[in-house]
Amino acid sequence: MPNASSVELHYLDTGLVDMGPAEARDALPLVVIHGLLGSADNWRSHLKAWRPYRRVIAVDLRNHGRSPHAEGMSYTAMSADVLALLDQLGVEETHILGHSMGGKVAISLARLAPERVASMVVADIAPVAYQHGHDDVFAALREVECGQPKNRRDADTLLARHVDHRPTRLFLATNLQRHESEKGNVLKLRIGLDVIMAGYDDVVGEPAGDMPYEGPTLVLRGADSVYVSDDILPELRKVLPQARVVTLKNAGHWLHADQPEAFQKAVEAFLASHRKGL
Template identity: 40%
Template sequence: MSDAQQNLVNYEIMGSKGPTVLLIHGLFGDLDNLKRLGRELESDYRVVAMDCRNHGDSFHSETMTYAAMADDVKRLVDELGLQKISLVGHSMGGKLAMEFALTYPDLVQSLIVADVAPVAYDARHRHILDALEAIDLEQVSNRKEADAQLAEHIDDRGVRQFLLKNLQRENEQYQWRLNLPVIDRCYSEISAGVRDGEFAGPVLFIKGGDSNYLTEAHRDAVTARFSDVDIKIIEGTGHWLHAEKPRIFNRLVRAFLEQHSRT
């Protein structure tokens, strides 16, 4: 079955009035990751949170290119009958949001990108993939045991809790909701930069002050694609800025949307 024939990505809608805002999570995440932002916006916006392919409750596929994932977003937009949307994406989700805006600029009102540039990165998640694949699920009878195995490779308890959200129990056996084999095999696609092109609408980049995912070295790659750019920095945060200082992150997103999401 081709991707065009696959089911829609899994999604959840919060709010029922106002402009539509699509929230897109990062690698190893799901639609819950930006739900706090969704709740902040739902009184004034129609918020759609989605699971990317091979993540959460969305379909599994043999490819993870940004072009293919942008088409997933397009099918969702068509399914919901949307004319124009604003997008908020973190990390991989930020790249996907940029890819969609560059591919379908007429469908995008505004764009908010959290701590990522439109460029290729080195294998920053290799240790996480190796750690997840090292877990012997046949020897796991509860989440505590899975956490103990993961702790042999990852010290940060918060990161482990985030990753273990992807464990589910079916037929007395734990398994990953993530399509780990494909994510591993397609990691170079996930690490790749986004397409060339131009999007003339308003774009906000939000950078974690302590993160090196978005730096001055990325300026040319950003300005080559986006002409109306604002950059905000949340000091004292790393790559997970939306989780580390959610009030500030959500306030920046809301302020930008209030200025740019209404035609």
């Protein structure tokens, strides 16, 4: 049963496998966890690619996407939310994939409940504390929150006051939704920005758990990203001793968007080697 303090997460679920060759199907689902300011919606194309081989469940973490807003952004709390969802869906064991902050949620879940995780893919993050680095992003989102733009062009203009990189602005704009207000039909944030900012120290901190996760692990990193540098690998292997590290060329931190086909193939090849037949 879900923990009384857990949040009931929104999720996308491809359902049971009903396509592809029977010998290639996996009895275990894959749970996908997005990064900071992302959502399950960002993973729709990947869900479609993996669906022939397994059930895929993509979650909206608390204060993100369509999930409820709730105090606290600790990795203990966020991994408990995901575990509560697995209990709700009757999933006893699963493969798990997490990107960035979602990677730390995945690592936390694997360390706290290793019996529930058959294998894990960690996308461009290490189980270490990072420096603060989202001040410009938060300032840009505040501009939109206060400005209440009526269209996405105006929203982009507000975001651009703090964020020069257009792909980042497009990503941030996925958090906007239509809302009726005194100003008419405007775009507002669907994320719990106040709670996320209040819990940001936890977000950039280490994942939860004390013991290493000894299960099979694939760490995918972008060649143009600094999040999983060679210097960090000794610390990473203390927590993930079985990790195989693969670098995707011409990819940054959002490697699943920069190189979607290469990312999908790397994940599928890894999961295929740890597949459990139906």
